[in-house]
Amino acid sequence: MIVVLAGGVGAARFLQGLVQIVPQNEITVIGNTGDDREFYGLHVSPDLDIVTYTLAGVVDETHGWGIRNDTYNTMGQLTQYGNDDWFMLGDRDLATHIHRTNLLRQGKTLSEVTDDLRKQFSLGIRLLPMTDQPVATHIVTPAGQLHFQEYMVKRRCVDVVQDVLFVGVQEAQPAPGVLDALKEADAILLAPSNPIVSIGTILAVPGIHDALHETSSMIVAVSPIIGGTPIKGPADKLMSGLGMEVSAVGVARCYRDFLDVMIIDKQDAHLVSEIEDLGIPTIATNTIMRDEESKAALARKTLEAAGLSF
């Protein structure tokens, strides 16, 4: 079993490569839920959904969220009723959130609902939320403590980052299956996701960081930072706000106490020795996932780094 710790778009693309190499039923994805938020009383799980929609082939790749060719009629009317209009939710996408919220209110766990949605899209992977308890990533800024979606989507990352909090994480437990998956994995892959608010959130759930420490599985991470800039999202602002170096080296430092191999982009090949000085063997390769071939090549390289061949 290959276990992947996953955030949003970068992870979803990495998984598109992985499923070309590894049968879906040999993949367990542990998804970040710190970005989850209620909109209009509906539970939205952006990172879980982007994985599901992407692997199901229905994702809106232009936006990087939602369902392709969706309409926005429900949201348009909700906005007329004075509701927030800054988090775009298409009509088909809203069906996911209505369905999820309804099942949660009926007493199902987020794990159960996530598995139900996975099956609705006929995916063979196993998709686990990091936890079934509510955890909310907040960004501390001079403008106040903002939910991550408010920081990123509503205010477009303009605020200076002073701190990052995972509200509720101390009371959270890993979702059923998460710790066993980490213990029994043939390899654990950290997708090229935000090391602070995607992978970092998962690592903050009590027990998960320890499990990575203790597992005998090979752990390989792919840097989402290339040449000092993230491919997508605000990783640079978050890392610099927390006093970290915005580079593959900075990413490697986040994972140094459990990481076996670091994969960085070939543009950053000059950083290999610096990361290896941290005691982490490092491979420089193409990590830019432009098409299906480059996604598959990165997945294959990552699996090889974990000592696996398919």
Added chain:
Amino acid sequence: MIVVLAGGVGAARFLQGLVQIVPQNEITVIGNTGDDREFYGLHVSPDLDIVTYTLAGVVDETHGWGIRNDTYNTMGQLTQYGNDDWFMLGDRDLATHIHRTNLLRQGKTLSEVTDDLRKQFSLGIRLLPMTDQPVATHIVTPAGQLHFQEYMVKRRCVDVVQDVLFVGVQEAQPAPGVLDALKEADAILLAPSNPIVSIGTILAVPGIHDALHETSSMIVAVSPIIGGTPIKGPADKLMSGLGMEVSAVGVARCYRDFLDVMIIDKQDAHLVSEIEDLGIPTIATNTIMRDEESKAALARKTLEAAGLSF
């Protein structure tokens, strides 16, 4: 103040006539909520919405429910997730139910939410649900006890009606303002709505029937039955199932202990003496509301019967 007890489509059309004659701020509508039901965890109030949508001019008149030119993309996706597909909810219409459910979950009452939606559509009338507590109209049939929407929409009224129950009504109280409105009304009009599951449900809320008994206001009802057939809906099946005569006389008998004047269709003019034998002065006129003129004429006739002129 003119108070109207209202069900769905018939009441909404009657109100379209009334607002041509009476300023909206002199109209209080008390709406049936026994048809309310959750779909996908969302609180749907069909009779309140049809009044709001109709007076706002956005109703889908072809269907008799929902918003004109709505799309069904959310529901299509919900159906793909295995949810019920028999109660059609358009995308813009769903916004109403999402908004309502969200406010209810935040602790607002149905009265408050209904008033919020009324304001969203810039209506000047006052629209009160009969109660803020949950009441569910159930139809007892050989196939079991069915929620009214299941009986009517899902199973298309094919089941023999053995009884009608208003589940929860004994614990319900009239919504704030309902009893005062009935006490202080210049006239109380019973719209041409189903006497069993629209007006009958309202009358079943403890205190409302007594208030009609005790009020000094003139009470005028318009029969929804013409020539033994309802203009719309299953009033005939419900009335005959309960052993009532399916006619304007049967309707008059439902209201005989408080009604001051009955208005029936001119096609039923031969029934005038039979209804007057119940002690209810009766007027035969055109009650078929084909266009704005006939709606206004019926409203004017009803007001005149209550001794009012505008």
